[in-house]
Amino acid sequence: MIWNEEFETLPREALEALQLKRLKNLVERVYTAVPYYHKKMDEAGVKPADIKSLADLVKLPFTTKEDLRLNYPFGLFAVPFETVVRIHASSGTTGKPTVVGYTKNDIESWAELMARTLSAGGAHKGDVVHNAYGYGLFTGGLGAHYGAERLGAAVIPISGGNSKRQIMIMQDFGSTVLLCTPSYALNLADVMKEMRVDPKTLKLRVGLFGAEPWSENMRQEIEARLNIMAIDIFGLSEVMGPGVASECIEEKHGLHVFEDFFIPEIIDPETGLPVPPGEQGELVFTTLTKEAFPVIRYRTKDISRLITEPCSCGRTFYRMQRITGRTDDMLIIRGVNVFPSQIEHVLMSIEGVEPHYQIIVDRQASLDVMEVQVEVSESIFSDEIKVLEKLGKKIEREIKDLLGVSCKVKLVEPKTIQRSEGKAKRVIDNRKL
């Protein structure tokens, strides 16, 4: 079902007129309110008045994760701080997270977007929404929560973890809609099997999965094992959180980008130039309505392409193909963004530890597991086991503290980590999606 018939089915012409109006307003706003954007636009030689059509968008400079880092924590907020009502954060590339803020209106927009998403996935008023996205600084939990309430569903804010309890609650509360990462959905299927719970006896009907890359094979597996429809949803905290784009249950082919709120672009990551329509490249978003934390041409580093053909569901929004990769080395471990540079940051902060490491990611029992192999140099080596074990535990703890994801540290002999062309290969991802 279409949640907002008026906007979601706007004829392209009217939609583009609305986008242009909002874009002009956005550019004017950030130019006035955010010194950093002001400076960047001046450097690029572009003034708000230069934005006369949507085609002028490309004149604006990109925003990158590095820009966010330089303005940590609140430097890119475009409203007086008193009007910010919510702050979320995601992984930065080093020790500091990427911080985003929301005004009351932003929270309202977000709820609207997630209500649209849930509705596109077949959820409706009266559903029991089992929200197993993590609640906290991560945008997944609260973002989906407000949308489900807006939809008129009953939300179970169960958050992640403790699968047995999740399944008990699904049985007892009659959950009909499951929200979590796709890998966690498979983990729930594994635990159900262990508990001898037949998914057919549950009321689950549909699941909306996001926050990590997955594949058609995984979709089929989830659908078969949980006896539900599985829908791919997309979002990132820098742009909004979940609710940026969503598949429709009619087609399950490409995710409709809510274009009255966001302008998607696909660029060549090398040149920064737009790719020909329909071709693959890096996904870039401009937020049209966001007040507290607007972004202009934010480079997601996610690889996708745009599908411009009309969709049978009636929505006029273009669709983005499911994410097929990244332009950087970011990993998504159990829904959490992890940059190898963060691990390096932790290792460098521990005395004597040299940054010779390798991250090995695997999927065991449908859950991501991360092993960090650290080479034992003379400066940390000890003839006592307990000293080495303590060191391993310390690294594990500090990585967990920084990333919010647990890992196993394995101490390895020097030079065992593969070095190709003098540069170490940092990540080995053995997951098969």
Next chain:
Amino acid sequence: MKVEQISIFLENKSGRLAEVAGVLAKAEINIRALSLADTTDFGILRLIVNDTEKAKQVLKDNGFTVGKTEVIGVEVADKPGGLSEILRVMKDHNINVEYMYAFVQKSAGNAVIIFRFDELEKAIDVLRKSGIRIMRGEDICAL
């Protein structure tokens, strides 16, 4: 009084120990005593050899992480109660054994126990006062 011991970090992979032995054999180094401590992921090989510096160097040259630690060697009669007596003395003085290993001397009929204590100097002092014979490093290396 003290004996130099070298320790080597080994991953739990087949063949690693053989490589260490091979490197030492090639350098004509004789191993006097050894112990291997293992965990799930790695092991620490501790060795007392006839030429510590040379052993350390050749192992390093072959890419091993090598450490050097001071331990002490104590000679006890090769008969029941020999070890018990030493440990009782240590316990009475609150000295903790980090690890230990032992071997028997063929000729003298004595056992040699290698100790790593948390407080090395204090341990030496206590052992001496209790009349327990601490072996000289060079004697152990030359055994």
